[in-house]
Amino acid sequence: MESTRLYGLMAEFDNPADLLAAARAAYAEGYRKMDAYSPMPVHGLAEALGVQKNPLPLIVLLGGLVGCLTAFGMLWAIETIIYPLNVGGRPFNSWPAFIPITFETTILFAALAAVLGMLALNGLPQPYHPVFNAPRFALATHNRFFLCIEASDPKFDLVATRRFLENLPSREVVEVAP
Amino acid sequence: MAKEGQSGNPAVAEVEAPVIGPGHTYASVTDKISSIVLTRKTPRAWWIGFTITFLLTMLLLYSIGNLLVRGVGLWGVNVPVGWGFDIINFVWWIGIGHAGTLISAILLLLRQEWRTSINRFAEAMTLFAVANAALYPLMHMGRPWLAYWLLPYPNTMGTWPQPRSPLVWDVFAVSTYALVSFLFWFIGLIPDLATLRDRAKNRFVKIVYGILAMGWRGSAIHWQRYETAYLLLAGLATPLVVSVHTVVSFDFSIGIIPGWHATIFPPYFVAGAIYAGFAMVLTLTIPIRSYYGLEDFITMRHVDNMGKILLATGLIVAYGYMMETFMAWYSGSKYEQYMILNRMQGPYKTLYWALIVCNVVVPQLLWSQRVRRNLIALWIISLVVGVGMWLERFIIVVVSLHRDFLPSAWGMYRPTAWDWSTYIGTLGFFLALLFLFIRFLPMISIFEMRTLVPHPAGKARH
Numbered sequence: 073m074e075s076t077r078l079y080g081l082m083a084e085f086d087n088p089a090d091l092l093a094a095a096r097a098a099y100a101e102g103y104r105k106m107d108a109y110s111p112m113p114v115h116g117l118a119e120a121l122g123v124q125k126n127p128l129p130l131i132v133l134l135g136g137l138v139g140c141l142t143a144f145g146m147l148w149a150i151e152t153i154i155y156p157l158n159v160g161g162r163p164f165n166s167w168p169a170f171i172p173i174t175f176e177t178t179i180l181f182a183a184l185a186a187v188l189g190m191l192a193l194n195g196l197p198q199p200y201h202p203v204f205n206a207p208r209f210a211l212a213t214h215n216r217f218f219l220c221i222e223a224s225d226p227k228f229d230l231v232a233t234r235r236f237l238e239n240l241p242s243r244e245v246v247e248v249a250p
Numbered sequence: 251m252a253k254e255g256q257s258g259n260p261a262v263a264e265v266e267a268p269v270i271g272p273g274h275t276y277a278s279v280t281d282k283i284s285s286i287v288l289t290r291k292t293p294r295a296w297w298i299g300f301t302i303t304f305l306l307t308m309l310l311l312y313s314i315g316n317l318l319v320r321g322v323g324l325w326g327v328n329v330p331v332g333w334g335f336d337i338i339n340f341v342w343w344i345g346i347g348h349a350g351t352l353i354s355a356i357l358l359l360l361r362q363e364w365r366t367s368i369n370r371f372a373e374a375m376t377l378f379a380v381a382n383a384a385l386y387p388l389m390h391m392g393r394p395w396l397a398y399w400l401l402p403y404p405n406t407m408g409t410w411p412q413p414r415s416p417l418v419w420d421v422f423a424v425s426t427y428a429l430v431s432f433l434f435w436f437i438g439l440i441p442d443l444a445t446l447r448d449r450a451k452n453r454f455v456k457i458v459y460g461i462l463a464m465g466w467r468g469s470a471i472h473w474q475r476y477e478t479a480y481l482l483l484a485g486l487a488t489p490l491v492v493s494v495h496t497v498v499s500f501d502f503s504i505g506i507i508p509g510w511h512a513t514i515f516p517p518y519f520v521a522g523a524i525y526a527g528f529a530m531v532l533t534l535t536i537p538i539r540s541y542y543g544l545e546d547f548i549t550m551r552h553v554d555n556m557g558k559i560l561l562a563t564g565l566i567v568a569y570g571y572m573m574e575t576f577m578a579w580y581s582g583s584k585y586e587q588y589m590i591l592n593r594m595q596g597p598y599k600t601l602y603w604a605l606i607v608c609n610v611v612v613p614q615l616l617w618s619q620r621v622r623r624n625l626i627a628l629w630i631i632s633l634v635v636g637v638g639m640w641l642e643r644f645i646i647v648v649v650s651l652h653r654d655f656l657p658s659a660w661g662m663y664r665p666t667a668w669d670w671s672t673y674i675g676t677l678g679f680f681l682a683l684l685f686l687f688i689r690f691l692p693m694i695s696i697f698e699m700r701t702l703v704p705h706p707a708g709k710a711r712h
Binding site (some may be wrong): 095106109110112120124126150151162166182184189194199201204210212214241 | 256275276277280341402408409410411412413416418419422423426428429432434437441444445447448451464465467468469470471472473474476478479482483486487489490493497500565612697698700701
């Protein structure tokens with residue numbers, strides 16, 4: 073099988089509208105293992121490729137909750153158990169005074185969860201990826217738009233998939249080495 | 251089939267509001283911004299500017315070195331004014347930083363597209379301003395190598411920081427702010443670092459940008475999570491920026507000193523911070539825009555909008571001054587009343603009236619569109635506001651402290667040469683970092699500018 077030595081077939085487009093249409097067409101054709109590459113975010117592209125869930129908001133919420141509980145718990149423990157100080161007879165558990173630090177720590181943990189969560193879900197940092205083998209792929213961060221159907225897709229067939237991509241308004245279709 | 255990079259449509263560009271000059275394409279936007287970093291010869295003015303600011307950075311290091319060897323006695327601080335230049339400059343610098351977060355986060359949430367060409371630069375300004383701000387409390391400690399004692403951790407001394415004190419809140423607020431600002435800035439840079447990696451010709455440069463870009467390849471699924479993360483960070487940074495300057499104002503308003511103990515402090519400090527920060531953004535962008543020929547990206551509309559924000563926040567600050575005076579009279583407290591009279595007629599009265607001229611009178615010129623669109627006038631006003639906001643912090647810190655309840659404890663504060671050399675040194679350090687930033691990183695967000703390029707099939711975003 074020739075397709076096992078390939079990462080996939082990549083088509084190049086001129087503008088985001090063509091890429092979006094191509095992604096929708098490929099999904100309708102039955103392709104699932106594919107990805108699109110663009111120099112800027114294209115609204116609706118991930119959905120067109122069949123991505124349903126984005127777990128990031130939940131991760132950030134959990135990060136924020138952990139930060140909130142950690143900070144308040146720590147302050148409460150310091151002030152009531154570990155190191156109680158009598159300041160003018162005020163209660164040890166002076167919770168209103170704990171709010172600023174609790175708030176800041178909530179933001180800190182949520183922000184770290186957003187950044188680290190995004191990088192982890194995206195698998196970054198990633199030193200090597202086959203798509204960079206495509207000769208003109210450097211333009212994916214410049215002014216060109218790419219759609220890559222991967223060879224691991226069950227419907228992938230070198231001849232049929234190439235014909236499908238060439239029938240889209242693509243500039244050229246290239247084979248991507250793994 | 252379209253020609254090379256022919257995705258822009260000049261006809262559409264003219265109908266839309268001019269947040270980007272007409273006729274730009276994805277390729278032209280990328281080339282214009284990345285060429286400043288990659289291909290254009292480093293201008294002579296850059297070398298001159300960097301050399302001067304680098305020498306000032308050395309002055310800062312010399313001042314800090316002396317401080318560490320000889321102690322805080324070098325400064326003009328003493329009883330009753332224990333907080334002098336270090337707190338004035340701490341608040342001034344951190345306030346300047348706030349405009350960066352406002353532009354990058356709040357204006358993003360409000361869908362103000364014009365923010366796109368100035369947000370990267372303003373975020374860098376935030377980071378460098380916060381770095382300078384954080385230096386001051388560290389230096390004021392006297393023994394900065396023990397700064398980690400501020401953090402709560404189990405230790406052999408058996409002590410813990412007191413979380414009922416606003417100074418401990420400050421530690422958390424400022425360090426969170428510094429870290430979140432850095433994350434926001436760095437996340438925004440990743441796609442542009444990938445562009446630089448792919449555009450660079452030199453192998454070493456390619457490797458450096460390649461490592462920083464972490465293998466970003468512009469995948470649609472990555473973009474989706476990226477945009478979610480960016481939007482959530484903006485949503486988190488917005489309350490953060492308000493809380494940081496609120497906590498900074500608590501450093502004062504929780505105390506019982508007349509002139510500090512006021513409920514208006516948090517909103518008045520936040521508005522003042524944004525005011526000073528926008529003034530600094532204008533001070534920096536007006537010359538850079540002309541020098542690097544970025545008029546297509548930072549258009550007159552940007553300049554005009556920033557002038558309007560300056561005016562609006564200036565009016566809030568003016569309201570703050572008015573209310574301070576009114577409340578002193580209305581409170582019936584003789585200490586509060588004396589404090590205001592002492593500001594207006596006491597030994598520092600020149601500085602108070604200079605503050606009113608700088609922050610309240612001069613910015614009224616911004617009501618006129620002709621002034622807002624006159625780059626030189628706007629640049630001078632932005633400098634005046636920067637000075638005015640510095641004077642405001644001087645008045646709040648020094649004038650309130652130098653004469654409090656007991657006349658026997660009154661005194662005067664005069665900054666020493668070391669106070670000035672440290673302050674001028676931080677200005678140099680700030681500008682030196684900015685010079686390095688505009689030389690080595692794209693000062694305008696390239697990928698966000700691409701989303702502003704009009705194309706026949708409508709907008710890529712929204």
